[in-house]
Amino acid sequence: MKANMxxxxxxxxxxxxxxxxxxxxxxxxxxxxxxxxxxAQMGRTEAxxxxxxxxxxxxxxxxxxxxxxxxxxxxGHNAIWVLKEYIHNDINLIDSRSYAIEGLSSLGKSNxxxxxxxxxxxxxxxxxxxxxxxxxxxxxxNLIDFQAIESIDxxxxxxxxxxxxxxxxxxxxxxxxxxxxxxxxxxxRPRYNSEFFSQPQVRTAPKxxxxxxxxxx
Numbered sequence: 001m002k003a004n005m006x007x008x009x010x011x012x013x014x015x016x017x018x019x020x021x022x023x024x025x026x027x028x029x030x031x032x033x034x035x036x037x038x039x040a041q042m043g044r045t046e047a048x049x050x051x052x053x054x055x056x057x058x059x060x061x062x063x064x065x066x067x068x069x070x071x072x073x074x075x076g077h078n079a080i081w082v083l084k085e086y087i088h089n090d091i092n093l094i095d096s097r098s099y100a101i102e103g104l105s106s107l108g109k110s111n112x113x114x115x116x117x118x119x120x121x122x123x124x125x126x127x128x129x130x131x132x133x134x135x136x137x138x139x140x141x142n143l144i145d146f147q148a149i150e151s152i153d154x155x156x157x158x159x160x161x162x163x164x165x166x167x168x169x170x171x172x173x174x175x176x177x178x179x180x181x182x183x184x185x186x187x188x189r190p191r192y193n194s195e196f197f198s199q200p201q202v203r204t205a206p207k208x209x210x211x212x213x214x215x216x217x
Contacts, residue, residue, distance in 0.1 A: 013039065014050050021058055033067060040074035048075070048082045052103075054094040068099055079116060080107060084121045087135075098138050105142035112175035115146060123151045137168025144169070144178045149151050152179060167193040 005061075013035050020032035039047040051071065055064060072079045083104045085098050101122070109117030122139045136158055143151045158164050159172040170176070171190055176182040 014047070021054070021060075033063070036071055043075055044080060045078050045082045045125050046077060048072070048079060049086055049092075052092070052096045052100055055099055056093050064099055069110075072103045072107055073110045073201055074166065077107075077111075077114060080104065080121070082115055083107075086131070087121075094132055094134060097132075097135055101135060101138050101142065105145065108146060119143065119146055119148045119151070123148065125152055127151070127154050129162075131163070133163055133165040134168050136163050137165040139212065140164060141169040144175065147179065149179045152176070152181065166190060184187065193199040 002168045016034045017032040020035075036047070036051055040043040051068070054060070072083070083100045086092055086100045089097075089103070092100075094183060104118050104121060105116060122143055125138055127143075129138050140155055140158070143155070155164075155175060156172060159175075170178070170192065173182065173185045174189070177185070
């Protein structure tokens with residue numbers, strides 16, 4: 001099936017999915033979500049930018065949180081470099097790029113053999129270069145999850161150059177504590193603004209779980 005799938009077929013699936021997402025019918029929205037999984041199972045990396053761009057058009061936060069990592073995991077290793085390109089493309093909006101970072105990290109967390117590549121992208125190709133402070137904060141949060149202690153020098157420089165939004169991750173002292181590099185703070189902890197982590201999730205999943213047993217719709 002993968003070998004016989006042509007680009008025109010991918011375009012058709014994407015177009016139909018977009019139409020279904022505009023529906024208020026849960027069954028039609030579920031059908032759209034299943035099309036994402038179908039493309040992922042066929043390893044269609046060209047669908048990744050389109051899927052991420054949905055973030056800018058639809059308020060399906062809980063759906064993105066649950067399904068995007070699973071979709072990227074289905075695609076596998078080839079998703080890493082597509083996500084890298086998407087993250088670095090300033091044309092893409094902040095929200096969709098943030099999901100790309102989270103997707104990249106979810107791949108590393110799902111397969112130990114991917115970790116070094118994912119950390120290198122977050123560290124060498126991203127945090128070490130000027131970028132949006134919110135995205136750098138998200139990247140640092142994920143480096144903490146990876147316990148990538150080797151990233152501390154680059155992270156310190158990012159804080160020094162005021163590249164980091166501490167309301168997205170934490171400040172440098174708390175990063176050092178998370179890495180086990182210091183036992184306690186030497187200054188008072190800032191009052192972090194948790195607004196980023198408590199955005200309302202507009203769409204909720206139907207009461208009954210999807211019979212496919214794969215997606216979260």
